[in-house]
Amino acid sequence: MSVGAAEVVPGAGGGLGFLDAGAEIAARSPLQLFWRRFRQDRVAMVSLGFIVFLIVLAIAAPLVVEALGLPSPYTQNPNLTDSFGSPLGPSAAHPFGVDQLGEDVMSRVIYGTRVSLEVGIIGTGIATIIGVVIGVLAGFYRGWVDTLLSRLIDVVLSIPILLLGLGIGAACAVRGCVKGAIQPGLGEILFLIAFANWCYVARIVRGLVLSLREREFVEASRALGASNTRIMFREILPNLVAPIIVYSSLLIPLNILLEASLSFLGVGIRPPTASWGQMIAAATPIFNTAWWYMTFPGIALLLTVLAFNLLGDGLQDALNPRTVR
Amino acid sequence: MRSLRTITLTVCAGVLALTLGACGSSSSSKSANSGIGVSQGIQTPATQALSGGKRGGTLNVLNHEDFEHIDPGSSYFSIDYEAVYATQRPLYSYKPNTFAAPSPDLAEGPPQISADGKTVTVHIRHGVHFSPPVNREVTSADVAYALDRGMNPNVANVYFEGYFASIEGVKGAKGGPIPGIRTPDKYTIVFHLTEPQGQLVADALVLPVSAPVPQEYAKKYDAKKPSEYGNYQVATGPYMFKANAEGKVLGVGYQPGKSATLVRNPNWNPSTDFRPAYLDQINIAIGGDTTVIGRQVLEGSHTVQNDPVAQAIVKLAYEKYRSQLEISPGAGDHYVAINNSKGPFTNVNLRKAYWAALDREAMDKARGGSLVTNVMTHFLYPEIPGFEQAGGLAGPKVDYNEHPQGDMAVAEKYMKLAGYPSGKYTGSKTLQVVGSTGNPAPENAQIADQALKNLGFKTKLNLVDQSVMYSKYCGVVSEAIDVCPNVGWVADFGDPEAVLNVPFNGKLIITNGTNSNWGLVNHPKINAAMEAATKIIGTSARAAAWAKIDDELVAEAVAVPYDWDKQANIEAKDVAGVGDLWDIGEWDYSFTSLK
Numbered sequence A: 001m002s003v004g005a006a007e008v009v010p011g012a013g014g015g016l017g018f019l020d021a022g023a024e025i026a027a028r029s030p031l032q033l034f035w036r037r038f039r040q041d042r043v044a045m046v047s048l049g050f051i052v053f054l055i056v057l058a059i060a061a062p063l064v065v066e067a068l069g070l071p072s073p074y075t076q077n078p079n080l081t082d083s084f085g086s087p088l089g090p091s092a093a094h095p096f097g098v099d100q101l102g103e104d105v106m107s108r109v110i111y112g113t114r115v116s117l118e119v120g121i122i123g124t125g126i127a128t129i130i131g132v133v134i135g136v137l138a139g140f141y142r143g144w145v146d147t148l149l150s151r152l153i154d155v156v157l158s159i160p161i162l163l164l165g166l167g168i169g170a171a172c173a174v175r176g177c178v179k180g181a182i183q184p185g186l187g188e189i190l191f192l193i194a195f196a197n198w199c200y201v202a203r204i205v206r207g208l209v210l211s212l213r214e215r216e217f218v219e220a221s222r223a224l225g226a227s228n229t230r231i232m233f234r235e236i237l238p239n240l241v242a243p244i245i246v247y248s249s250l251l252i253p254l255n256i257l258l259e260a261s262l263s264f265l266g267v268g269i270r271p272p273t274a275s276w277g278q279m280i281a282a283a284t285p286i287f288n289t290a291w292w293y294m295t296f297p298g299i300a301l302l303l304t305v306l307a308f309n310l311l312g313d314g315l316q317d318a319l320n321p322r323t324v325r
Numbered sequence B: 001m002r003s004l005r006t007i008t009l010t011v012c013a014g015v016l017a018l019t020l021g022a023c024g025s026s027s028s029s030k031s032a033n034s035g036i037g038v039s040q041g042i043q044t045p046a047t048q049a050l051s052g053g054k055r056g057g058t059l060n061v062l063n064h065e066d067f068e069h070i071d072p073g074s075s076y077f078s079i080d081y082e083a084v085y086a087t088q089r090p091l092y093s094y095k096p097n098t099f100a101a102p103s104p105d106l107a108e109g110p111p112q113i114s115a116d117g118k119t120v121t122v123h124i125r126h127g128v129h130f131s132p133p134v135n136r137e138v139t140s141a142d143v144a145y146a147l148d149r150g151m152n153p154n155v156a157n158v159y160f161e162g163y164f165a166s167i168e169g170v171k172g173a174k175g176g177p178i179p180g181i182r183t184p185d186k187y188t189i190v191f192h193l194t195e196p197q198g199q200l201v202a203d204a205l206v207l208p209v210s211a212p213v214p215q216e217y218a219k220k221y222d223a224k225k226p227s228e229y230g231n232y233q234v235a236t237g238p239y240m241f242k243a244n245a246e247g248k249v250l251g252v253g254y255q256p257g258k259s260a261t262l263v264r265n266p267n268w269n270p271s272t273d274f275r276p277a278y279l280d281q282i283n284i285a286i287g288g289d290t291t292v293i294g295r296q297v298l299e300g301s302h303t304v305q306n307d308p309v310a311q312a313i314v315k316l317a318y319e320k321y322r323s324q325l326e327i328s329p330g331a332g333d334h335y336v337a338i339n340n341s342k343g344p345f346t347n348v349n350l351r352k353a354y355w356a357a358l359d360r361e362a363m364d365k366a367r368g369g370s371l372v373t374n375v376m377t378h379f380l381y382p383e384i385p386g387f388e389q390a391g392g393l394a395g396p397k398v399d400y401n402e403h404p405q406g407d408m409a410v411a412e413k414y415m416k417l418a419g420y421p422s423g424k425y426t427g428s429k430t431l432q433v434v435g436s437t438g439n440p441a442p443e444n445a446q447i448a449d450q451a452l453k454n455l456g457f458k459t460k461l462n463l464v465d466q467s468v469m470y471s472k473y474c475g476v477v478s479e480a481i482d483v484c485p486n487v488g489w490v491a492d493f494g495d496p497e498a499v500l501n502v503p504f505n506g507k508l509i510i511t512n513g514t515n516s517n518w519g520l521v522n523h524p525k526i527n528a529a530m531e532a533a534t535k536i537i538g539t540s541a542r543a544a545a546w547a548k549i550d551d552e553l554v555a556e557a558v559a560v561p562y563d564w565d566k567q568a569n570i571e572a573k574d575v576a577g578v579g580d581l582w583d584i585g586e587w588d589y590s591f592t593s594l595k
Helices: A030-039 A042-059 A061-067 A105-141 A143-157 A161-171 A186-212 A216-223 A228-264 A276-286 A291-319 B013-017 B078-087 B140-149 B160-164 B198-204 B215-222 B290-299 B311-320 B348-357 B360-366 B408-417 B441-454 B466-474 B496-504 B524-534 B539-555
Strands: B058-063 B119-123 B181-185 B188-192 B239-241 B259-264 B281-286 B303-305 B325-328 B333-338 B373-375 B430-436 B458-464 B483-489 B559-565 B567-571
Touching: A030 A042, A030 A291, A042 A061, A042 A105, A042 A291, A061 A105, A105 A143, A105 A186, A105 A228, A105 A276, A105 A291, A143 A186, A161 A186, A161 A228, A186 A228, A216 A228, A228 A276, A228 A291, A276 A291, A276 B311, B058 B290, B078 B239, B078 B259, B119 B198, B140 B181, B140 B188, B140 B215, B160 B198, B290 B303, B290 B311, B290 B567, B303 B567, B311 B325, B311 B567, B333 B348, B348 B408, B348 B441, B348 B559, B360 B373, B360 B441, B360 B559, B430 B441, B430 B466, B441 B458, B441 B483, B458 B466, B466 B483, B496 B524, B496 B539, B524 B539
Parallel strands: B058 B281, B058 B303, B430 B458, B430 B483
Antiparallel strands: B119 B188, B181 B188, B239 B259, B259 B281, B325 B567, B333 B483, B333 B559, B373 B559
16 A cells, blocks of 8 residues: 555646646545545456445345345245245246255345355454464564464464364264353354454555565654554555455455355355355255255356455455556 | 165164164065055066076176175175175075065074073075085084174174174183083074074174174185185075185176176075076176166166166156056165254153144155155054054154144144244244255255244255264264154064164163254153063064164154155166065066076
8 A cells, every 4th residue: 555645636637637737736644545446447446335235134134035025034934845845936026046945046046145144254353363463563573472372373374274164063063162152053163263364464464564674764763662463453554454444355265155155065154154155065966856955056156256356356456556467 | 774875775884883683784575465555557576477487697787886895794885785694695585575474594494592581593404505616514613603793893794783782701702712602512603592582682683793604714815904804705595696716706606896797506405495596797887977777777688776876867767658667665764853852842742743744745745755755654664564554654642743735733733842932933042954955855855944944943955965964963963963854764674663762762872972862752651661572572572672762753743754765776678677675676686587
């Protein structure tokens, strides 16, 4: 992110009018510069719009389901399956069809948004906070602190996350783990995301801090008697905002996919809570006879992950315009 | 119990340490006239022709799953049984169309049980020979050695002690001669028992552990841990695993995870056997996706599938290939185990309320509908002696059993009787519900969970792998799981004791191992009745006694039964498949032929 940049606002006529005598030159804040660049990226804007839509949908899921005249995602209706127990397909009453329990798929896709966003945003937020703190400490203090934390990062990075998830899922399946601190389901997923992802953030932040701590403004703060804590979190950290935002935005879709993968493997979100991954898993054995059950949660997952990825790219371009892609 | 090949059915890991009874796979037999519905035009093991097949040819079997054990001393799995019963001859075995009446196989006639029930005598046939490289005639000493192996830790038989514990000297035996098994001559074997349980011992002689094993040949393999006899086994049945000159099967006639080949046993004498053995060879391919296999079989030639058939393929077969579909009734049961010993369900009225509230038709629909299920109304199987006395298909006439689609009015009545005047549970307890993964178990678990919620319970539903469900939660007493909606049972042989004793006898609850009384059912009156019934000799007397016990189990609502399974199996159009009623309809290689 360019700090303290200024751009010249073109004159009313556009073109090179600003070269004319008397042209107005206005300084812009970093935020204004970011927004100006970001809004020019139509793909990113559409992605942002879609994500905002998803957030609204997640928050207002009960109202949306009711407004659409759909049954609750937990309403089982065996009459909506045929004599073999196969679910019935899309209809006016159930636009996305129903599942093997006769539950409305559209309703469950809408409620599934909640899980994906909770996991994506909260899980990434926790991982980011932990990663930033550890990365700043390691980069700032260097020496044995850096060595210790860097080795810890190396260890965590070497753990296969999906296998760890399966292990935790099995170990914490019913009673939870760590005296109930990690509960099966959402708690388990959030723990796993936080545990697995903080190290990526920490490694990036550490590298940046190692560079920033040698800069003049840090020297100046130190000369003015600022404490280490103040230097780390009031002087250096604001300079890390851009890369942290960019990286976090790219972590969100990965975490959504991780939740879907774990739920698909049966160790993530537990029924009856609606989760796209779990729906896809349940649909797999009957895909030949009930394509809709896998298709609609699959599309929702695809679009959501795509939107977050494109948003992340857009943020990267807007916050770091010198990056060559 | 015999481990089931299916992704859905029962695992009863606790039999090892149990005294009596057992679970197993398989089926109660169900003949065409007993009312277990199989749609018109669909073949069932009960109606298939056992004779008149065309001799010769090679049958191709496509199996997603591998064998667990091919050693007759340790096999306990329906897929194992297909090969084991084609290659081995236990003292008794069932013909494909029955689960009620065992036929003398290696034995010459029915077992003779002494009046006091403490001695069982069996005479074996003359002229039965082992396959190469042993080649010699089978004697009673070979049967005795086979049974001794049941206690050999290297063989690791899981059911032997459960059924044969009453034989003198079984306790503490480690594979050496069991004193209570004696062979007064080459063709006679006598079992001396410490308890009057001759009927149970005689019934259990249908299990493959009674198939003869030549000691002089097998001993060196049995000395290894685990025993390698299975990899070098010799046969007495019409077929044998393809082997080299030294008798080695592993890598020759059996490639684990890949394939197996059964060929004719050159020493088999048809005049000593009731099996026609039409086929010349059976090639078994292991692995692959069940849905793909299903399509290959339905559209292929000289091919059958022996795995559980995918639900979509069952539907396809029913709609387009009906003549290639076999439905085997009585292939096990499923019920919701509810904790009778701890928590809210110690209250019998709450148990009855839950029984009334559960939509058992929806449970069965999730399992594939009426083509492959019947609503279970009590605990004895169809065709198991005592089934009809216990109420038959309709079951006992109690109000909580009358509406399989669930009846909330009746449920509310029992909730009030249980002390909840609003008709809803108002206690603080959150119920721990543990089900299993793998279609359709999660669907069943969710329906069962929803029924609890409809009664006002707060629940925590967790789904784990089926083996974990049994070994870590539902089968562990200290876990005190409140509800296990995916448990089930399959009898090893057609005796009511094999159905009811282990899962519902409080005296058989195992506190320091894997327990198979998942609902911790422990009612003194029922326990006493079971103890008395185990000692009864004679089919009809036992049937009457166990039917009364079944009535008591329903009266106490010890669990909520929902499904008597009917297993679907498929064959190519040019195969005259014969399924085994006693082995959940699995194709019997010794009776199946090519058209």
